[in-house]
Amino acid sequence: MHRSHTCGDLNLKNQGILVVLAGWVQKTRDLGGMTFVDLRDRYGITQLVFNMDTNAELCTQARKLGREYVIKISGDVVERENKNPKNPTGDIEIDVKSLEVLNASKHPPFTIEDKTDGGDDLRMQYRYLDLRRNPIQENIMLRHRVGIETRKYLDSIGFIDVETPYLIKSTPEGARDFIVPSRMNPGQFYALPQSPQTFKQLLMVSGFDRYYQIVKCFRDEDLRADRQPEFTQIDCEMAFVEQEDILNTFEGMVRHLFKVVLDIEIEDFPRMDYDDAMKLYGSDKPDTRFGMTFVDIADVAQGKGFGVFDTAEAVLGIVVQGAAEYTRKQLDKLTEWVKRPQIGAKGLIYCKINEDGSTKSSVDKFFNEDSREAWAEKAGAEKGDLILILSGELDKTRKQLGELRLHLGSELGLRDPKVFKPLWVMDFPLLEWDEDTERYHAMHHPFTSPKPDQLELINADPSKVKANAYDMVINGVEIGGGSIRIHDRELQSKMFDLLGFTPEEAQAQFGFLMDAFQYGAPPHGGLALGFDRLCSMFGGSESIRDFIAFPKNNSGRDLMIDAPSPIDNKQYDELFLKSTHVPS
């Protein structure tokens, strides 16, 4: 071992002992007679001191140490004159007796500090240096902690970690697969799993009863910000359960994780119908850290001659408490904000409830004091509040007002990343109609079961059927979701039929699962949580990339190893493949 202690170990209790430390030079300060070196490792920083008077040779050597040099020293632990109470090792320093440079370092391309001067691409190219920075290192350690505590908890309640295969079968339904040519089976391909969905269901058919896995999944999608082609899920499934059992189990797990990882007690873990979430927040993943829920003011706003409202399917408002004093400029800025193409509203109507009880709106021409008071009453707005109103098509208006609500929440500081408000959103529709392809899509996935009391609706009006499906949402982020699955061959066939599969396609792609249902499949269900997202949530960040050791950029490239990259002709030949790509 190149050390007797780490750089986070030593304090006054160790005074007087001879120690060996190894680590990186964080910085050196040459004060003439003395040279100080901050030595860093994963565990902390320890100050080294070299004295020109007592050992000129060693001190001269120390002066030459550059940032990020890896050194090994031995020396005595001594009490510091100028203690640093912010550093756990700040009461001591090491009076160095010997110094060995284990490895030199070129000058790093960006500073290895909490706030770095490195741009995104540079940091990604030298990710191994970026990972030395405290904030990133803490993220990765937090991720480890969330992972191991998840495993320990699930193990403690009887879940079995079962590895499912990575080389599986391509199924064009759903997102696009990454595929892997098989050399031993020419002309044939494996696919990388988008999730272990069918395998975990088969494990329930096998009687494993409670399964989990923290597992990589792959989707070849055009990457939006903060989407990775490979991502990690906490994947779980249980047999002989109903929806209530699953909600309780994973509510318990998430409460436990908040407690052991962050020492936070989650108080409420409410449940909300999908329909209510859409009605009150315009979103199936509401941020419930703050109120500002939607009010429908159509009945008091329509029929007064204001064409915009009168022709609208929906007139919805939110009340911003204490914002009646917003200036014209502030209101114009909000109007501009909702009119941006990303939001797409045509305009924003406001109504101030002044402190003296009078009201003032942007459409006073059409609405008198009485009408405006009726709005206020309907919206529950009080003196000093501001009502903001959007109108138009119901779905669009909800979406736009939902975005505005989140924007205001951020602006007003109502979205504290250290406050956590989880909830279950439930009773999702089973299917959604897709205008483009003119067919139904599974809102969750094709294996989700309809609510048992709505089975007969499936033929009459499929769009009305609700599913036994649920999402876990924390602070407006969908952390994961799941469902009670179909475990009956006939119903599963019916489902594929609704989704536009021919019986032959269904059998070719999912025959193994439907066959399995004929050999005693138990009722079962489960969920999957996005592990990258859960970790970034725990870390109080919105970027998942900072919680992945070696992420890819938005073009799916790893800039550090320079992948993907061309392959040899020999590799093409062995796989019976030819490229049709003409480099431009």
Next chain:
Amino acid sequence: MHRSHTCGDLNLKNQGILVVLAGWVQKTRDLGGMTFVDLRDRYGITQLVFNMDTNAELCTQARKLGREYVIKISGDVVERENKNPKNPTGDIEIDVKSLEVLNASKHPPFTIEDKTDGGDDLRMQYRYLDLRRNPIQENIMLRHRVGIETRKYLDSIGFIDVETPYLIKSTPEGARDFIVPSRMNPGQFYALPQSPQTFKQLLMVSGFDRYYQIVKCFRDEDLRADRQPEFTQIDCEMAFVEQEDILNTFEGMVRHLFKVVLDIEIEDFPRMDYDDAMKLYGSDKPDTRFGMTFVDIADVAQGKGFGVFDTAEAVLGIVVQGAAEYTRKQLDKLTEWVKRPQIGAKGLIYCKINEDGSTKSSVDKFFNEDSREAWAEKAGAEKGDLILILSGELDKTRKQLGELRLHLGSELGLRDPKVFKPLWVMDFPLLEWDEDTERYHAMHHPFTSPKPDQLELINADPSKVKANAYDMVINGVEIGGGSIRIHDRELQSKMFDLLGFTPEEAQAQFGFLMDAFQYGAPPHGGLALGFDRLCSMFGGSESIRDFIAFPKNNSGRDLMIDAPSPIDNKQYDELFLKSTHVPS
């Protein structure tokens, strides 16, 4: 929840309570007035009883239940008349009050029993049924237990679980990569990792200090029996360590696993030089559960006119204790065994040391009593023992005698799968000369460091250089191995040069790693253990396939999901690929 208890929960303490159970019908016995059903789940088997006298309708229903039906019952826990002490629930049975069939089952294609009548292919096609069988289910649960205990142990000593990427870069060195075409980067490919080797080294450069991962790895090799294209490793790396630290750390881990998983205390964990292993066992992974080590009898066997010995590079023997009474037939059988093409020996010489002190060999024509006694003395053979001798080229003879030794060990019952003898084999050669390609190959991998005191040999005689490399061997199986790595750019370049890389090739493939070494890379090393193999070892089996939930067959196929399989033309087009395969 479809149950109040599991099928393994109930005993006399629960007598009289009303319970709800759910599970699979293991078997039914119709005794006229009574029908008994064995209900099975992951946790056990509970006997259900239906009485024709008290509830004829229910009993009639129960009689119709087929094997593997999934049912839910409620009933009272009652004491059994005929108790079954072998079953933890064998003191009670359930007097059933209600019965619901949750799912029917077709007749399974093979019996779901400990010993099944299903052949390999059938079991793989219906793996979800095969996984219901107790032995397989226990294997998968053992695997879970080994995994979680490994994680807990490594976490407890400061190892961080860091996920490394699965979509990396193809490097033609080493085994063949599986590759993944990139749609977003046409003409370019990712590769699936053969191991996270370079990433874990970069994590050391990043200062993570102690890393582990239980991770899938991929090799597109022609499959030998018990090789899987995807397999799992316990992958570890440590910084600021020397070889001794790594050996102690993972010896500790393996001892811990034996203790917590199997309740076995490992006594010795010896170390053996590679040279000694080859000399004494003819193998770098000796099975040390039994002796029968090699003796070199060349000096007492050569020069007596027996041409076979006289022209041989090596004359090696093993002593089989108490085997002097082997019959001619037994000895002929052994001779035939070593002459099989898989072993390839030209013949086998024996010498019996009879109980009366006389000796008898198969080559008495050339060797008189005195000569034979000299053999016995040299070999340490005693009265009643048998000496078996092979001769020829050194390497081949060692290999052949090693195989014969293992064969005899098995025949004589010296290789008890419940006895565990681990050891470290150390001081491997750094390089081995490959006759075919006329160049050196890395014996471990290109990142392994030479022993520091042998650095100067690298230029003089590379084949003589020993590496800081070690294998963990248990019962003759290589469970894993590792090395102290190179952490110096110059030495790494030298290594690539020795392995036949041009500087350009080295930079293109591993430039990121060599660059990283210039920014303060600490001394580091690690190892990887084969997780599939470790689990099968713990389970006392030689087949890893029975310890993998969804394994592939020897053609790399998953017979259950029928993968790999052809893909759509649209998928080819999106990836700018064309198949050149002409189906025959």
